[in-house]
Amino acid sequence: MENIKSYIPILRWRPAEMAAVAKLFSKDRENITPLIEFIMPAPRTDKNDYKKILENSKDVFKKRLPEVAEQMVKYCGRDVVFIDVHLLDGDIRAPMLAHILSSANSLDLFSIPVVYIIPVMSTDADMETRKIAVEYAQKNKAGLCIRIDESHFSDKNLPDYIEKFLKENKLSIENTDILIDLKIVDKNTTTDSVLEKLASIPQIEKWRSVIMSGGSFPEDLSDFEKHTHNNIERFDWKLWLDIFKNKKIKRKPIFSDYTIQHPIHHGHVVGVNTSASIRYTDEEEWKIWRGEGLRNERGAGHKQYPAQAQLLVKQKYFKGADYSYGDGYTADRAKPENTKTGNPTTWLTAGINHHITLVSHQISNLF
Numbered sequence: 612m613e614n615i616k617s618y619i620p621i622l623r624w625r626p627a628e629m630a631a632v633a634k635l636f637s638k639d640r641e642n643i644t645p646l647i648e649f650i651m652p653a654p655r656t657d658k659n660d661y662k663k664i665l666e667n668s669k670d671v672f673k674k675r676l677p678e679v680a681e682q683m684v685k686y687c688g689r690d691v692v693f694i695d696v697h698l699l700d701g702d703i704r705a706p707m708l709a710h711i712l713s714s715a716n717s718l719d720l721f722s723i724p725v726v727y728i729i730p731v732m733s734t735d736a737d738m739e740t741r742k743i744a745v746e747y748a749q750k751n752k753a754g755l756c757i758r759i760d761e762s763h764f765s766d767k768n769l770p771d772y773i774e775k776f777l778k779e780n781k782l783s784i785e786n787t788d789i790l791i792d793l794k795i796v797d798k799n800t801t802t803d804s805v806l807e808k809l810a811s812i813p814q815i816e817k818w819r820s821v822i823m824s825g826g827s828f829p830e831d832l833s834d835f836e837k838h839t840h841n842n843i844e845r846f847d848w849k850l851w852l853d854i855f856k857n858k859k860i861k862r863k864p865i866f867s868d869y870t871i872q873h874p875i876h877h878g879h880v881v882g883v884n885t886s887a888s889i890r891y892t893d894e895e896e897w898k899i900w901r902g903e904g905l906r907n908e909r910g911a912g913h914k915q916y917p918a919q920a921q922l923l924v925k926q927k928y929f930k931g932a933d934y935s936y937g938d939g940y941t942a943d944r945a946k947p948e949n950t951k952t953g954n955p956t957t958w959l960t961a962g963i964n965h966h967i968t969l970v971s972h973q974i975s976n977l978f
Contacts, residue, residue: 826874937965
């Protein structure tokens with residue numbers, strides 16, 4: 612199969628994040644292998660009363676299932692893509708994975724040109740979900756990705772357990788990926804602690820790919836004052852860069868992150884008054900323009916976005932309208948004659964699209 616690319620952004624199955632991938636320039640899309648986490652969607656609510664639920668999350672998800680395979684091709688093209696269902700409710704996780712994989716086959720996604728779907732599975736996943744993922748990986752010869760996090764590393768027997776998992780499920784290590792998910796990466800996350808984790812991976816030089824993921828973006832922007840410009844350090848990128856440059860490491864891990872999202876998914880809060888904000892990635896920091904709640908009485912509402920965009924495009928770190936779809940979107944909204952404001956979804960799309968583009972450039976420049 613095709614090689615796993617040099618950057619693996621972790622994206623949740625939501626319109627903003629999928630559109631960000633779909634709108635990548637072709638030269639940037641070639642540098643990434645997306646990992647899609649399927650999540651429970653927001654419940655459908657009354658347009659006139661955000662707290663009145665008309666349809667629960669499970670019913671919304673099931674209704675959208677028939678479209679998943681076609682949408683995956685639309686958003687990600689016919690390239691390698693990882694999928695993970697561990698964020699779905701436990702009682703629907705296995706059947707939903709089975710449905711997604713079978714619907715992919717029914718669309719003949721594996722004809723030429725080929726798309727490879729690689730299931731991502733934790734070693735402690737429930738047996739039914741694990742069985743479906745393993746059988747699919749073996750049948751389609753695309754392999755499997757094993758995902759381990761901090762809780763797994765606390766077990767001293769982890770190396771033996773990983774090798775046992777491979778043996779019991781008849782998985783070839785040369786056709787299996789391993790994802791080390793650090794989750795939250797901050798100033799206290801040390802290079803030595805990650806090197807220790809890498810050293811505990813058995814036969815690290817034999818895996819098809821070794822991936823290191825984590826995120827430094829905050830859960831929300833509530834710690835920042837309204838109508839302010841703020842900087843957030845990209846600790847996840849700096850940590851990976853230190854490891855990449857370390858000459859003692861036998862196997863350089865592939866970089867993976869949660870783009871401009873918090874690494875831990877907390878679900879949906881019905882009726883939240885989202886603030887107008889623009890998230891813009893620079894080489895070592897995220898630049899955050901934070902406004903006030905979009906539904907504040909006597910507030911500027913969505914008109915805050917063009918005002919923030921006008922300030923952003925004047926900054927030295929702005930890459931220019933031609934850099935990515937996201938930068939072009941920002942530049943258009945900043946034009947004096949512009950009448951379109953955008954909304955939280957379109958601005959998140961722009962921010963993620965720019966982030967993926969910048970990171971793919973950063974990694975390409977290293978090589």
